[in-house]
Amino acid sequence: MLSPVVAGIDGSAESLAAAAWAAREAERRDRPLHLVHAWDWHPRRQEGEIAGAAQRHLARRSLHRAEQRVRAECPGVPLSDEQTEGPATAALLKAADEAELMVLGSRGLSGFTGFLVGSVALGVVAKATCPVVLVRADEEAADEHLPAADGGASTDSGYRDVVLAVDLDEACDEVIEFAFEAARLRHARLRAVHAWHTAPPVGLGPGDIGLVKETWQGEEWLGFLKAVLQVWRDKYPDVEVLETVVDDRPTTALVRASTGAGLLVVGHRLAERPVGPRTGPVTHAAIHHVGCPVAVVPHL
Incomplete structure (x- = not known):
């Protein structure tokens, strides 16, 4: 069954x-x-x-x-x-x-x-x-779809983007697969978002290597994100994928990226905590601030 x-x-x-x-x-x-x-x-x-x-x-x-x-x-x-x-x-x-x-x-x-x-x-x-x-x-059902040609609500137009929050320090197959499958089922574009911080230029002593320029850091993160998703692109060849990296707080980046989306997918690590169940800051922000449906995908 x-x-x-x-x-x-x-x-x-x-x-x-x-x-x-x-x-x-x-x-x-x-x-x-x-x-x-x-x-x-x-x-x-x-x-x-x-x-x-x-x-x-x-x-x-x-x-x-x-x-x-x-x-x-x-x-x-x-x-x-x-x-x-x-x-x-x-x-x-x-x-x-x-x-x-x-x-x-x-x-x-x-x-x-x-x-x-x-x-x-x-x-x-x-x-x-x-x-x-x-x-x-x-x-409503129409909220999952793009507006009609006249700008009105429609259930006959294509689906809005599925947005995937990717933590490149902990990229989880369960979370990525859920997002790709959701996009495939909807014939929707998958927008994968990774947020990164520019380290402040302090604490560099004599002989320390200076920071890589911000643009180069962004290009490196983008290359890493594309490499992580390549196996899933191969598995889901019909899914259009747009990779995005932003220099911003993850919570802020996700709320902004989810504007106009049909579904946001975030991961949640299953763990027993001494003071009761908790969600991480990114999941917490998504639940409370994102307007579209939010899928919280568990992983170990």
């Missing part, structure tokens, strides 16, 4: 947009779609049965609304759903273990909504073993 695309549902506008995006992605990947609603509650004993029934009713209503949205956009996608009681993070991570990818709703700088609040969302992104895509409430 094919692994499904999974969407976390909580009845919010963000999760409905996530369900619709997940349906389109399932259609592109020829995968089934599985909707998951989870809740974590602790009613007083005398109210347990009534509260439980209310929670199940809300879950069913949320799933029904999501199913209606999915059927309206992608009526042919095989669809299943699940509602479960217990810690939301654990439920979503369990679903992620069997998933092709997980899709969640995001509110960006305002945090996450519904059951995707704080540590729950962070726990899913930080610990999921499959890629996690975060989608904003206002995301």
Whole structure:
């Protein structure tokens, strides 16, 4: 059985947009779609049965609304759903273990909504073993596509760029492959971005070698980036690739590069941390500041 695309549902506008995006992605990947609603509650004993029934009713209503949205956009996608009681993070991570990818709703700088609040969302992104895509409430099918000839929204035009954040100190095959495959599925251009810093000209003592000129550094980084991606160009010959290196902070460079993109792909190293799950600064900035859907791809 094919692994499904999974969407976390909580009845919010963000999760409905996530369900619709997940349906389109399932259609592109020829995968089934599985909707998951989870809740974590602790009613007083005398109210347990009534509260439980209310929670199940809300879950069913949320799933029904999501199913209606999915059927309206992608009526042919095989669809299943699940509602479960217990810690939301654990439920979503369990679903992620069997998933092709997980899709969640995001509110960006305002945090996450519904059951995707704080540590729950962070726990899913930080610990999921499959890629996690975060989608904003206002995301529509036309937002994945280039504008029509008259400048209006369209779902018949070509797809917007897929942007890949590449850390050349830690270039990971899982992250690069996900981005190339996403571009291939969309017949979209892949824009690979690496940000580098110009070292300040201080601390050079007698006999030290001076800094290479900034332009030369940029050319060297660009050559390195092209070399890293060459094997993937060969594997995906139909994907148009544009390599870009910029002298800027990685977080700033990614936010700027993602403007007008259809999808941003970033990597996340899986690790157990003593103070709980965390994401790195680049992933954190992407989640909170980038307007397009963000795919966080785990790697070891």
